[in-house]
Amino acid sequence: MTPSTNALAPPSTPRLRIEPTRSGRTLLDGGWWPRSTDPLAELPGLVRAIDRLRGPIVRLVLNADTWDGNPRSLAVDGRVLRLGYFTSQPASLLTAICRNDDRVDLLVVPPETEAGLAEAAMALAATAGNLVHAPRLLTAAGAMSAGRTDSAGRRAREGGSPRTAPDAPPTGPCHPAGAKPAGRHPPPQPAPASAAPPPRQRRTGDVHTVTPEEQTMTIARHTIVSALRRRGQHTRADWVERELPTQVDTTRHAGLLATLRLDPAELGEPTAG
Structure with a gap:
């Protein structure tokens, strides 16, 4: 019997970024940048890495048009995993179903992507509270990145010294604690003779109980936009106008405000909710 291709060569070390806190308030669990579209070459290393972090994988769900050959099974460390391919699964998304019924959703960065963009996209995908869906994440x-470059060039022309910008676009926890946002990618609809992955189970350890002492403080979105435009950070200001609510919760969006280098105390008096 001829051995399978993935048994002939050891899996390469995956280029993988995983959100470390297992937050229940994020769209994705991390990002992965494969070196090719050959599933037998790329998937074993990824499976082993996720096994160590989240528990043994029993099934992978992938886009039907992205991968070469679409093999239906994969042998890894003495066990056989099922591979499901769906046209409804975004090409930029891979879903791993673990033995404990946990689910890991990863951004898939195309192999030919430029290194700086790939790293920035994986960093955003692995950020707790990320608001950007996988199909839009590379664009975001x-x-x-273009906004940081424009801002740095503008400061240089004005005689200032560029400040160090964060590695990833601004993100922050913007959804009720302990629950995945409604916009998270739902399990794909199955193609004939395939079953869709089970729904993701809520991680009860992430549930946060709001105490009476906690208050909801908000800042008007236009105040944040105005502060960014005064700095010349128009790309970030445009992103805030598109993605954030009219009133920005200073607690849930604390990570976002820190990434934007904005101090709520300097933006005016927050409004109590």
């Missing part, structure tokens, strides 16, 4: 990372 590219826009934010």
